[in-house]
Amino acid sequence: MIRYTLRRLILLFVTLWLLTLFLFALNYFFPGDALTNMTGVRANDALAYQRLVSERSFDSSLFSQYLAFLGHFISGDWGQSLSTQRDVFTDLLPLLGATLELSVLAMALAMAIGAPLGLYAAGQQRGSMDRVVMGLSLSAYSIPVFWLAQLFILFFAVKLGWTPISGQVNPLFDIDVQSGSILLDILLSNSPYKGAALADAINHLWLPVIVLAIMPATMLIRITRNSMLEVLQQNYIRSARARGLSETRILLRHALPNAMQPVVRQLGLMFSILMSNIIVTEVIFNWPGVGSWLVKSIYERDYPVMQGGLFAIAALILLVNVAVELFHAWRYPQVRKELYAER
Amino acid sequence: MSAILDIRNLSIELETENGPVRVLDRFNLQLAEGEIHTLVGESGSGKSLLAKAILGFINPRWKITADRLWWRHYDLLALNAAQRRIVTGRDMAMIFQDPSSYLDPNDKVGAQLRESIPTGELSGVYLKRRVDRQTRAERLLHRVGIKDTADVMERYPHELSEGLAQKISIAMAIAHNPKLLIADEPTTAMEPSTRGQIYRLLAKLSAGQGMSILMITQDLTAVIPESQRISLIYCGQLMETGPTEEVMQKPYHPYTDAMLSMSLSDQDIAPKTRLPTLSGAIPTLQHMPIGCRLGPRCPYARRACIHQPALTKQQQVQFACHYPLHKDSEHD
Numbered sequence: 001m002i003r004y005t006l007r008r009l010i011l012l013f014v015t016l017w018l019l020t021l022f023l024f025a026l027n028y029f030f031p032g033d034a035l036t037n038m039t040g041v042r043a044n045d046a047l048a049y050q051r052l053v054s055e056r057s058f059d060s061s062l063f064s065q066y067l068a069f070l071g072h073f074i075s076g077d078w079g080q081s082l083s084t085q086r087d088v089f090t091d092l093l094p095l096l097g098a099t100l101e102l103s104v105l106a107m108a109l110a111m112a113i114g115a116p117l118g119l120y121a122a123g124q125q126r127g128s129m130d131r132v133v134m135g136l137s138l139s140a141y142s143i144p145v146f147w148l149a150q151l152f153i154l155f156f157a158v159k160l161g162w163t164p165i166s167g168q169v170n171p172l173f174d175i176d177v178q179s180g181s182i183l184l185d186i187l188l189s190n191s192p193y194k195g196a197a198l199a200d201a202i203n204h205l206w207l208p209v210i211v212l213a214i215m216p217a218t219m220l221i222r223i224t225r226n227s228m229l230e231v232l233q234q235n236y237i238r239s240a241r242a243r244g245l246s247e248t249r250i251l252l253r254h255a256l257p258n259a260m261q262p263v264v265r266q267l268g269l270m271f272s273i274l275m276s277n278i279i280v281t282e283v284i285f286n287w288p289g290v291g292s293w294l295v296k297s298i299y300e301r302d303y304p305v306m307q308g309g310l311f312a313i314a315a316l317i318l319l320v321n322v323a324v325e326l327f328h329a330w331r332y333p334q335v336r337k338e339l340y341a342e343r
Numbered sequence: 344m345s346a347i348l349d350i351r352n353l354s355i356e357l358e359t360e361n362g363p364v365r366v367l368d369r370f371n372l373q374l375a376e377g378e379i380h381t382l383v384g385e386s387g388s389g390k391s392l393l394a395k396a397i398l399g400f401i402n403p404r405w406k407i408t409a410d411r412l413w414w415r416h417y418d419l420l421a422l423n424a425a426q427r428r429i430v431t432g433r434d435m436a437m438i439f440q441d442p443s444s445y446l447d448p449n450d451k452v453g454a455q456l457r458e459s460i461p462t463g464e465l466s467g468v469y470l471k472r473r474v475d476r477q478t479r480a481e482r483l484l485h486r487v488g489i490k491d492t493a494d495v496m497e498r499y500p501h502e503l504s505e506g507l508a509q510k511i512s513i514a515m516a517i518a519h520n521p522k523l524l525i526a527d528e529p530t531t532a533m534e535p536s537t538r539g540q541i542y543r544l545l546a547k548l549s550a551g552q553g554m555s556i557l558m559i560t561q562d563l564t565a566v567i568p569e570s571q572r573i574s575l576i577y578c579g580q581l582m583e584t585g586p587t588e589e590v591m592q593k594p595y596h597p598y599t600d601a602m603l604s605m606s607l608s609d610q611d612i613a614p615k616t617r618l619p620t621l622s623g624a625i626p627t628l629q630h631m632p633i634g635c636r637l638g639p640r641c642p643y644a645r646r647a648c649i650h651q652p653a654l655t656k657q658q659q660v661q662f663a664c665h666y667p668l669h670k671d672s673e674h675d
């Protein structure tokens with residue numbers, strides 16, 4: 001396990017390093033001045049610009065420019081926004097919190113719906129309910145998220161008026177941004193109306209969370225069902241039956257843990273898909289997260305922000321994938337053998 | 344002979360697109376208490392189906408008929424599914440080739456072993472039962488010849504060699520002291536030394552506690568000396584059965600003869616290749632010959648062979664052939 005962990009971590013760092021190379025190169029491919037693209041400081045601010053030229057080694061070779069870039073990048077100096085002049089890194093953290101909140105809730109909801117429905121469908125194999133569940137999940141899987149989001153807004157927010165159209169919380173509550181996660185921020189705040197604010201935030205939250213959860217939930221239904229059906233065919237389940245173990249024990253102790261193995265393995269992939277959906281959803285719901293921030297920066301050609309957003313999302317996906325892989329290998333020791341034939 | 348398992352004229356018919364096919368055709372088998380009986384047949388000969396029929400793993404679409412299918416004093420065909428499960432669950436157990444696939448890959452060996460000990464045999468309150476279970480599991484491992492029990496119990500199935508996995512399967516199978524153990528090619532794909540260990544273990548268990556063993560194998564090379572009796576099956580028909588010595592020394596049946604010369608001439612022949620002394624290949628399910636199913640491949644076949652030969656008894660040996668290789672002078 002230690003060897004496996006090390007391998008994964010090394011791979012993670014190599015990928016992250018390649019990502020910095022890519023970001024560094026982008027500054028030269030973007031139109032305009034590379035130093036401005038990198039730091040957000042324009043050449044007409046002569047004093048600051050001159051200082052940066054030496055600080056960022058722009059009077060020296062490309063290689064030392066990269067080293068300087070890397071040094072600044074690691075120390076959290078990601079430049080400033082071209083449009084707002086605010087520091088990219090400090091802006092990013094609460095946005096990341098908001099995005100994480102959305103994704104964690106959506107993922108949790110997807111699991112809460114998807115896994116039990118998949119198991120249910122497996123239990124009803126080829127019965128009419130199995131067909132209904134699988135049919136529904138296939139149709140839901142095929143709906144593009146931007147369309148679904150707008151449809152939901154039109155129906156639940158505009159037509160029924162159950163929920164606000166956009167945003168995180170009513171600004172009247174005047175919640176200070178700390179972690180970026182609105183629920184956490186309300187709990188951390190000293191607002192006298194915590195309860196009301198919380199209710200309002202949840203009212204804002206549930207629609208985007210459902211929109212986001214649908215895609216991973218449908219994937220979970222299919223994966224869970226198929227893997228459960230496959231596990232039930234396995235020799236060890238049949239021999240457990242032959243040995244006279246109770247059906248509950250067979251299901252809970254032997255079938256379920258094994259059936260969840262491919263599900264766990266797919267969680268990383270599901271998260272990646274969720275992240276690409278989250279960008280669109282944040283824009284539509286005007287959610288102050290990394291996704292909408294990134295899209296806005298692209299419209300405004302705000303290159304420092306674009307880099308920060310790209311790196312944040314890519315790093316998040318990588319981190320989650322590695323974490324899922326490590327958990328998978330830890331929980332299911334037999335896969336380590338498949339991976340490296342180690343004993 | 345007091346048979347605890349008595350099978351007379353057992354037939355199994357499967358429904359296929361081209362009508363019913365008899366995969367087991369009037370099969371006979373008698374097994375005495377504490378006896379090791381080896382059933383030899385190539386793949387597709389119906390030997391695994393026979394094991395399933397005995398254990399009651401029956402597909403409802405199969406048509407099973409028999410003059411007798413008795414286990415001790417139970418008429419197995421007269422029991423309903425639930426009663427049958429109780430009888431077979433209590434009295435019988437089975438081990439297989441590829442033993443590790445019969446162990447849950449996600450659960451430690453110790454946990455699975457403890458689980459296989461019947462709860463009814465434990466007494467006392469929760470904690471005492473737990474300790475009891477543990478000591479019984481250890482004793483089971485000792486019985487199958489595993490000394491380092493603590494180490495093995497902590498392992499996952501993928502950390503076991505095939506030989507060790509088979510020993511653990513055996514330990515789990517004998518946890519409730521079955522009276523019949525069916526071993527379906529238990530040593531396929533194992534090294535010769537491991538193979539020997541497993542066979543010795545099975546023979547010891549049989550002798551030690553009067554457990555009958557039905558050993559199912561592909562060919563005659565795997566017949567162990569402890570096996571008292573042997574039966575050869577070809578395409579669902581019983582060819583020859585009798586005490587191992589006599590059948591191997593002086594076979595009556597052309598099929599036995601062919602299998603014998605194969606096992607002598609080429610010990611390492613790959614499975615499913617053509618037999619060196621029988622021309623042709625094993626017929627498919629859809630094209631079963633009528634009469635003696637060995638007919639198309641039998642060098643001695645004549646016109647009478649389109650009728651299925653009845654079992655002929657010569658002393659201890661029984662065979663189904665119109666033209667046996669020799670006649671016993673004293674009895675004919």
Ligand code: SF4
Nearest residue numbers: 635638641648664665
């Ligand atoms: S009955 Fe005929 S075909 Fe069958 S084994 Fe005997 S000689 Fe051969």
